[in-house]
Amino acid sequence: MPWREPGFSATERVTLKLRGLYEQFGYRKYHVGQFEEYALYLRFKSFLTGGRILSFTDLDGRLLALKPDVTLSIAKNTQLSGGAEKSYYIENVYRESASTGAMKEIRQMGLEYLGGDGAYAQAEALYLARETLKAVGPAHVLELSHMGFLLGLFDALGLEGEAREKVLSCLSSKSAHGVAEEARRAGIGAAGVEALAKLCSLSGEFSQTLAQARELCLNPRMTAALNELNQAAEAAGVDESLRLDFTLQGDMEYYDGLMMAGYLSGAPRAVLYGGRYDGLMKKLGRDACAVGFALYLDDLKGLPRPQSDCDVDVLLLAGDGCDPAKLLAEVRALTGQGLRVRVDTQPPEGLRCGEVRRFEGRDSQC
């Protein structure tokens, strides 16, 4: 009997599609346990955005945590043997919700590319991030930034410590007046204040914005960051959906090179975050490049989906005492025609039916 394709939600559809895409590029599915040693997150607390972690004492006395992040677990546990390790995952993480102040279960699908050639890895990650967005919806924007460019500018201007954090915070809200105020308070000169404030408007179409950013370069670190961005973007293909925005900040603090965020028309916030995190690998004692991204599957639920007019095509009302064999045969005959059928004794409340039929013994009628 030919099965009818179910009314997939955006999340289900995308998950299936992306599994195929990632496996085509040589990524293997990776499953991480729900719990990790709490000590791991304590050690890397500065890399994790957001405060609280759900922890509990296991039966053997070990302090465990519901994982707030998948990347950290994969980076720690993956065996690297010279070549690259490529993994993708579909997992839940547990984080504090900024809007409700309560813990939230968040479903993520993402990939990690550990080891191998860094330049190729980030070009591939960038390409796949854009393909990921394309798989969800046609109207999308993939935004890029590079921490090296920002930190290079901060170094050149002598912006350090708490002032640096405050400027970064103002940058994330594109508050040019806030950036200027904080920079002035930190004793930065007029030219420096202007350069920092300019970062807020340094966003838009990739090539044009890159050219504008080059005018701000004050040291080799900034130039190298832009070159790296350009190399990855050129390799992945520059189109109008690719943008540069130096106010972009990731969902996690461990991104220390190229960073990306993906937006879909109709979703109120970024649905994809990713980037390069070699520094995290180093802290884990591993000398390897690392790049990855995660798609926030829960945020896709709010996107418009093709609405079916009804929940079932045929509601078959069968009274008590019907012959079950005949009834099932009738259901199979209808489903065989590709119809969705539900049997009940009376119309269920709230169920949208294409048509209602009454089954009476041998005969059925509309």
Next chain:
Amino acid sequence: MLNIALPKGRLGDKVYRLLAGAGYDCREVFDDSRKLVFESEDAGVRYFLVKPSDVTVYVEHGAADIGIAGKDILLESGADVYELLDLGLGKCRMCVAAKNGYVEDPDRTLKVATKFANIAKRYYASLGREIEIIKLNGSIELAPLLRLSDVIVDIVESGKTLKENDLCVVREIFPISARFIANKASYKFNAAAIDEMISRLSAAIREEGEA
């Protein structure tokens, strides 16, 4: 079509007048006071009139693409939005105030009455001061008078209410003014229209300042 969350009240009225003057007119806004949504297809805008403290909620969740909110509301809500322009309107200050002659006892937990619990918590945490927050929703000035709290953290405009209630400003926490905010994702898809609106609005504010 840009969806704009305007705060009900004086600030919203003023910003609307500036926007209308800058080409974003929607005649019916003041015609029917019970209506909450006003649309002008020609100008490409749809206005929502909402409670000032809700503007950030509408914008952060994408129900509105842009909005006008005070810096106090932005900092209290911690909304993850773009703050694209300081409009320089509705200027006032977030302050710590106490009864005239009040002397703080550093040996005691400080009792702070406020509507702005997050701002107060963050401010005193930055000073390393232990406090107890007493959350109130209005008439904050009463709290120190009735010994409900030692100090209050509240908005001070002219200082007249404080003066009339035998209170004074002990410390200014930060200056406040109205900000033009935008939903981060909406901005990615409507940057040109939003930037154009900011530029016209800035020009209207400048002109008004010069007049």
